């Protein structure tokens with residue numbers, strides 16, 4: 001009997017709490033609505049009607065993946081801006097360049113923050129790095145360090161030798177695979193691209209290519225494979241509409257399992273990065289390191305005006321994770337798509353190699369100094385970002401105050417998601433939006449192509465206070481990755497297939513299968529000898 005009474009009273013307490021909560025929120029909503037009306041504030045952007053407390057979360061959970069569901073609703077109501085209520089957060093999706101510019105040009109300061117999420121908290125070790133941190137003193141401190149110390153033109157030149165080293169290894173890794181037969185060989189392009197990208201990061205940050213013993217042919221060992229896999233795991237979960245980010249009281253349940261996955265991924269980063277960082281800090285303290293050799297040394301040696309270290313050990317560890325995730329994610333997936341499209345269109349491959357042969361010739365490999373002249377290669381890279389961004393949305397921007405944009409009311413705390421795919425494939429902006437056509441970036445006025453897209457017709461490096469500060473490094477790595485692979489080898493569809501399969505992985509933006517293509521060296525043997 002007492003058990004029955006206990007369970008009855010618990011249920012009653014839960015129901016009572018729930019109804020109190022619901023009526024408070026309903027009261028706030030009604031009050032807020034009448035406040036808005038009485039102050040003549042415009043309406044929120046259109047969107048699905050929210051449920052009390054949870055908003056549109058039930059629909060979000062039912063319709064996977066979220067970006068498909070959001071795109072479907074926006075198409076149905078024919079809007080370029082929509083508001084989805086997730087818990088108490090307004091998530092505003094934007095798919096038109098005019099509105100995107102309104103947010104990031106005209107109202108940049110009001111939308112310069114980032115949301116707090118479970119995955120970003122873990123990956124930045126408590127918001128110690130820049131990319132995912134909300135605006136505030138920590139973000140300012142790290143952004144200043146990037147712009148005045150880590151990413152200056154002088155520092156970029158200082159790191160050139162390391163980048164060159166990895167660009168050479170990239171070619172020789174593919175060459176070693178081709179050399180297994182006189183007629184070339186089928187190569188996993190995804191592995192080559194990702195390995196090159198992360199090698200550059202490891203080299204400029206840790207001055208090493210391998211965490212373990214590595215491989216004789218220049219390819220990734222099992223430690224490096226695990227490292228790259230972890231980068232993509234973190235990337236997929238950074239802003240993955242984790243329910244507890246919108247309903248914090250749900251965090252203990254971890255119903256989507258995101259927290260467990262992210263925690264494990266961080267454990268893997270820590271396993272590889274931390275011993276190197278800790279050892280280096282010790283060496284520096286003991287005076288074993290005088291001149292910095294890589295960015296880790298630079299970060300350890302930076303001092304404040306009072307002589308104290310600028311960065312704590314935790315802050316240094318957080319920056320190392322960010323650098324790994326940023327570069328590998330943002331480009332390699334798109335570049336893999338670019339190579340796939342080009343193999344299916346040999347005239348495009350021809351155009352690219354004609355440009356390279358004209359600018360560089362066949363007696364030497366592409367160098368970073370050639371980049372300004374390799375406009376067709378840059379256009380191919382940019383087109384791949386338009387058609388195949390790795391994530392559906394740009395990094396979220398958070399409204400720091402109530403603002404009116406495009407005639408709509410955007411409440412403080414709203415998250416603004418510029419649709420990378422929504423913008424890049426917008427038929428009102430792009431002719432034949434689903435066709436890979438690098439020529440679209442050339443116009444009568446200019447044949448010069450830049451990765452930047454300040455008009456926000458697509459998201460490359462974005463714009464405003466939160467724009468990507470990695471432009472020089474990002475451009476260099478993209479052009480070298482695509483240029484060298486096209487210059488060094490003739491690519492074709494493997495004999496077992498008719499065409500490269502251009503289908504997408506279900507619910508993801510990757511190719512459904514890693515790109516395997518036939519590669520044959522196309523330069524004189526002496527040109528490769530220079531990198532042996």
Ligand code: HEM
Pocket residue numbers: 130131132143322323326327330331394395396451459460461462463465466467468469470471473474475478
């Ligand atoms: C071609 C390659 C790259 C592309 C396309 C790219 C693109 C982007 C984009 C779209 C953003 C978000 C901007 C926004 O919130 O509106 C971003 C932010 C950022 N990127 Fe890049 N990026 C690239 C390479 C790099 C590299 C190599 C680095 C350096 C390690 C880097 C460092 C950053 C940082 C630190 C931020 C955050 C800035 C902030 O929140 O204040 N990026 N990037």
